[in-house]
Amino acid sequence: MxxxxxxxxxxxxxxxxxxxxxxxxxxxxxxxxxxxxxxxxxxxxxxxxxxxxxxxxxxxxxxxxxxxxxxxxxxxxxxxxxxxxxxxxxxxxxxxxxxxxxxxxxxxxxxxxxxxxxxxxxxxxxxxxxxxxxxxxxxxxxxxxxxxxxxxxxxxxxxxxxxxxxxxxxxxxxxxxxxxxxxxxxSRDWVGERVLVSAGPTQEPIDPVRFISNRSSGKMGYAIAQAARERGAAVTLVTGPTSLPIPAGVDAVAVTTAEEMEKALMMRLAWATVIIMAAAVADFRPKHPADHKLKKTEHAWKSLTLEPTRDILHLLSKRRTSQILVGFAAETQNLVAHAKEKLIRKRLDLIVANDVRAEGAGFGSDMNAATLIDRDQREIRLPLMPKRELAHHILDAIQRLRTDVRRTCSQTD
Missing domain, CATH: 3.40.50.1950 (Flavin prenyltransferase-like)
Structure with missing residues (x-):
């Protein structure tokens, strides 16, 4: 019956x-x-x-x-x-x-x-x-x-x-x-998880008053941190410079440069069960930042020598143990192809790909559209929606990965 x-x-x-x-x-x-x-x-x-x-x-x-x-x-x-x-x-x-x-x-x-x-x-x-x-x-x-x-x-x-x-x-x-x-x-389905989220841009100094940065507002990372906290997770947010208020109940660590962000994340890697790398970390920094404000007439402005910053996502991937690792791919062309290549190269569990040129989405907007691609190459295409709503879809996708692992383990046992 x-x-x-x-x-x-x-x-x-x-x-x-x-x-x-x-x-x-x-x-x-x-x-x-x-x-x-x-x-x-x-x-x-x-x-x-x-x-x-x-x-x-x-x-x-x-x-x-x-x-x-x-x-x-x-x-x-x-x-x-x-x-x-x-x-x-x-x-x-x-x-x-x-x-x-x-x-x-x-x-x-x-x-x-x-x-x-x-x-x-x-x-x-x-x-x-x-x-x-x-x-x-x-x-x-x-x-x-x-x-x-x-x-x-x-x-x-x-x-x-x-x-x-x-x-x-x-x-x-x-x-x-x-x-x-x-x-x-x-509701409360993330109780017991420890989520480490990075958000915002980094600022790489040229001199004490100038820097190289990008257009990231930090809104996506902050939305993820808030959504995870609302669903019961313990959340630490490592944030570059933004004007956003820290979500209630979230522990925040303020950083400025890519090097500072790397150190803050590595210190907390062992604590985390899920790492979501939503920050837009600068790919390059001035090789020889000046210790004084450069004048317009100084010779240094004739050429600005840059050097690459360390790839934080790659370092996290190499040193993690059992943590779920999520990356982002902000692209302007060949969105899915580039995202899949990054997913494989950096051995991620999930990547969130978004076209920063899409109307109504991208840096600074409260809205975003994205394609979620997991380690099994499954794709979920999400339309334009509030970043808070997209944050929950990302957390849902991570939950499904957790469920897949548990199901596989039970079948093996």
């Missing part, structure tokens, strides 16, 4: 926020599905949402009191208790007004207030007219939320309440459920 499948969200506590969109009625079916899959769901309605669907509907289906008023529930401190207990907060549908409040940190009702106290995954599924979704202000608010780690499920194209056709319809229920499942499955 075949056993009954285990509900996907068994034992999970989810806060379902519903805002004042015509699509609010679709949240009823989403709630049904969450409860059917074993979730304990607390519904929070905005005042406008309660005009579209009566709170009693959500209360009956969830089996829990529905929260609608920050002041009426103040004695229970729901704006603190609900996010503390939640495994995820899902807002579906989310209006343009809600996106603005969430992005700006405004807190004038229960739903917007609890967002300021939550540490669990935040999943937002907007729904609005197509012109509103494309408005520069909404686009900016969505970008801010994504940068801070929220998962935004883009609305889909189709007939809208206005009678027009456009991108504004709430994403399909199956899409939202899949996103919730993916976020919850990632």
């Amino acid at each position: 075949q056993a009954e499948p285990i509900p996907k969200f068994l034992g999970k506590r989810i806060v379902l926020g519903v805002t004042g969109s015509i699509a609010a009625y679709k949240a009823v079916e989403l709630l049904r599905s969450l409860v059917r899959e074993g979730a304990h769901v607390n519904v929070v309605l905005t005042e406008a949402a309660a005009r579209f669907v009566a709170p009693l509907t959500f209360e009956v289906l969830s089996g829990q009191p529905v929260a609608t008023d920050l002041f009426a529930t103040h004695q229970e401190m729901l704006h603190l208790r609900l996010p503390e207990q939640a495994d995820a907060i899902v807002v579906a549908p989310a209006t343009a007004h809600f996106l603005a409040k969430a992005a700006l940190g405004l807190a004038d009702d229960l739903l917007s207030t609890l967002l300021l106290t939550t540490r669990c995954p935040l999943i937002i599924a907007p729904a609005m007219d197509g012109d509103m979704w494309a408005h520069p202000t909404v686009v900016s608010h969505v970008a801010q939320l994504r940068q801070r780690g929220a998962l935004i499920i883009d609305p889909v194209e189709g007939p809208l309440a206005s009678g027009r056709i456009g991108q504004g319809r709430l994403a399909e229920e199956t899409t939202i459920l899949a996103a919730i499942e993916a976020q919850l499955s990632r």
Whole structure:
């Protein structure tokens, strides 16, 4: 007799926020599905949402009191208790007004207030007219939320309440459920891992005030460090000069030159179980940096002699033991071919290849597109997405490599 499948969200506590969109009625079916899959769901309605669907509907289906008023529930401190207990907060549908409040940190009702106290995954599924979704202000608010780690499920194209056709319809229920499942499955799945991440550029001095560097912002490495920490790993971030804040809970080591980065990474190699080399290390440095500021008329400017820096990724590969080693390949042509050659030559477990000339991606951008290639030559092509989201895809690919190793070992035993 075949056993009954285990509900996907068994034992999970989810806060379902519903805002004042015509699509609010679709949240009823989403709630049904969450409860059917074993979730304990607390519904929070905005005042406008309660005009579209009566709170009693959500209360009956969830089996829990529905929260609608920050002041009426103040004695229970729901704006603190609900996010503390939640495994995820899902807002579906989310209006343009809600996106603005969430992005700006405004807190004038229960739903917007609890967002300021939550540490669990935040999943937002907007729904609005197509012109509103494309408005520069909404686009900016969505970008801010994504940068801070929220998962935004883009609305889909189709007939809208206005009678027009456009991108504004709430994403399909199956899409939202899949996103919730993916976020919850990632939660704390890196507990026990010790992740060493490098990020940012290096600066190689010409003299005390000038240096050779590159366009790296460090955003990709910082996103990886933050994602790994959120998923339970102990993380050390070796960072070149950037203007980025250090992610909460991450140990940071600031370096400037390639030589300093090499020393910092080598000192921590034995500690790490996973090494992710996202830094853009200078390939060359001035051979004879001046100890004083060079004047424009000095002879030294007629020629600047460079020498290669040491290949840190190659050194890590040679000296590692059982660590997973991940490299990056920022290319402008023949992306996959060059990345595969680097993967093999440096004996990496995974390489992240991205075209730095691609529109909307590359150095300085909050977005990136990449192709992940693992040691078995398996390729995963990922479209343009926030670097925080790409960071999770990279961690997922590393997890699959770990699973492959464990499966092979169990079969050998």
